[in-house]
Amino acid sequence: MNVKRVLAPAIALVTVVSLAACSNDEEPGHDMASMSSTTEAGEQESPAEGDWFNQQDVMFAQMMVPHHEQAIEMSDVIVAKEGVDPQIIDLANQIKDAQGPEIEQLTTWLEEWGSPVSESDSTETMDHGSMDGMMSEEDMQALQDAQGAEAGRLFLEQMIVHHQGAIEMAQTEVDDGKNEDAVAMAQQIVDTQQAEISTMEELLAAM
Known part of the structure; x- marks a missing residue:
């Protein structure tokens, strides 16, 4: 072989x-x-989106933080004045008490989502003016200069416009947002601020 x-x-x-x-x-x-x-x-x-949030949630938080901050600034101005209707002072304090904690929560969400609020976000929102109810520098100065009943009237007129802008932004979040907690806050803003608008309109009518 x-x-x-x-x-x-x-x-x-x-x-x-x-x-x-x-x-x-x-x-x-x-x-x-x-x-x-x-x-x-x-x-x-999609770095600005995750399983539990989307870009609309981020935009809502980024825009609502400076919006709330201005509402608190307006409220601080009116609370510091003399001769203003006590009901208006109470309303201003109510706005501060509601929106302060919301700012903290919105900021926490942005940090968790990797999208912190920057000065440019605030400036961009301010420049939109009537789109979201933000007051201009001239509006804020007019409130600073007003006194007594006139200051109270101006505060109510400005805050109604301011609230209407917030409601518009919040409703967009309710419609298009993904994060359940953010959507729930947005719905709360819609309900609370619409009720406050009704109160402010009643106070204006009685002046």
Whole structure:
């Protein structure tokens, strides 16, 4: 018997099996690398969105923080004046008590979402003016300069417009937001500030 003739096919078979095994070992690694790259790319596509929030939630929080801050500033101005109707003073304090904690919560959400509020966010919102009810520098100065009953009347007129802008922004969040807590806050803003508008309109009518 020729030993070489018997061994040659066997060696060839072993070689083929070995090459196939090496090829199979390499492919899963290649596939995993591809999957990892694809996953990373997908994660980077929407840095301002997650499973529990979307871009609308971020925009709502970024715009509502400076909006609330201005409402509190307006309230501080009127509370510090003399000769203003006590009911208006009570309303101003009510606005401060409601919106202060909301600012803290909105800020916390933005930090959790990786979208902190910056000065540019506030400035951009201020520049929109009538779009969201924000008072201009001239409006704020007029409130500062007014005294007594005139200050109370101006505060009510300005805050009604301010609240209407907040309600519009909040309703957009209710309609398009994804985060359940943010949507719930937005609905609360709609309900609370609409009720406050009714109160302010009654106070204006009685002046």
